[in-house]
Amino acid sequence: MCLPTVFLNGHYMPLAEAHISPLDRGFIFGDGVYEVIPFYDGRALRLTEHLKRLQRSLDELEIANPYSIAQWETHIGGLVTHNNGGNIGVYIQVTRGVAKRDFPPPKGLTQTVFMMANPLATPKREVYEKGISCVSLDDNRWLRCHIKATALLGAVMLKHQSNQEGADEALLFRDGYLTESSASNIAAVKNGVILCPPLDNLILPGITYELMIELAQKAGMPLQIRRVSRREVNTADELWIMSSTKEVVPITTLDNKPVGHGEHSGKPGPVFTKMYALFQDYKRGLQPLAHH
Ligand SMILES: Cc1ncc(COP(=O)(O)O)c(C=O)c1O
Structure with missing residues (x-):
């Protein structure tokens, strides 16, 4: 299991309270992208590069990036702090959002943004x-x-x-x-x-x-x-x-x-x-x- 506090669509909450619609295209089609950013003692390794790659992945799928770099930094920093820093792998997932099940990606959906913090399992x-x-x-x-x-x-x-x-x-x-x-x-x-x-x-x-x-x-x-x-x-x-x-x-x-x-x-x-x-x-x- 991940660390106690997760982030869903702008809010921090316990994992048990994070709910996503089964019609989310991430669930139905795998229509989404992700990142994993390592933090050592609360210090990020190449955060900017990870956020740039997230942008490139979103661009490929023609999903608008829901946040600016500064907003991402704030939300990610908040997640790390909520989970008491340390050695953490921050997992970010952005999906196209919720829609009737149909292959063509509809325009104008609200993206689903989920983040969780996992203990960084660096090999022994x-x-x-x-x-x-x-x-x-x-x-x-x-x-x-x-x-x-x-x-x-x-x-x-x-x-x-x-x-x-x-x-x-x-x-x-x-x-x-x-x-x-x-x-x-x-x-x-x-x-x-x-x-x-x-x-x-x-x-x-x-x-x-x-x-x-x-x-x-x-x-x-x-x-x-x-x-x-x-x-x-x-x-x-x-x-x-x-x-x-x-x-x-x-x-x-x-x-x-x-x-x-x-x-x-x-x-x-x-x-x-x-x-x-x-x-x-x-x-x-x-x-x-x-x-x-
Ligand atoms: C298929 C694949 N290649 C390479 C990597 C390594 O990428 P990174 O160094 O950004 O973690 C990953 C990481 O998850 C991966 O899934």
Whole structure:
């Protein structure tokens, strides 16, 4: 369950009092978008970038943004305060609103805005030390994965399949090239070079992905943004997942085989370890919300 106080259409309330019509197009069609924004000790990680991506997702669906950036900051700040700050993942969902069930999106609906605060479940130390396991699966989601849409059945089914096959996550490939995983972006490392799939309609432009690229470039770590083939993934020295809730986590097993070579085979690699440290440094420099 989420933390006690949620936000619905301009009001803070206990979760049990938050009611939404079953005719909400978010419920009927998955006609909505969402964001997850991490807060560390009440300090947001890349709030502006998350709100910009929310705007882009809304634009794609032609849903008007119900709030200005300043209003979002106020409402989000209020939610964090109501739930006593700390390490929180703020979940925001905006749907097109309530209407008679019909496919064409009607104009002029009042958007439904729901926000909740979840304890930020950053992986435990042992997960960073041991890494996670993945299976390779065909990316059979739709072709608009750049939109952070609430309709996530493709991702739900792939994640479920990976778990049924005994793995933590699914590593997804489309036409022989790496896309992402069900809920995070992926980077590979080969001969000391970080390889990141390019941003297109096949992957979500992750805020963590963009931050990692920025941190790597600032630190002078070799990095290429380009398509990564399945063969390159299978022979990679390192693989990581990146997301707002997971931060950066090494993948140490792929399709039941250890990732990497030599002393780092099946273990987190040196490039991951450096990236993880850069990310933790960046977190320590975050400013309180009022400074955004
Ligand atoms: C499909 C997918 N890719 C990537 C990400 C990572 O994005 P971010 O770093 O903005 O959390 C997510 C996060 O939920 C996701 O669902």
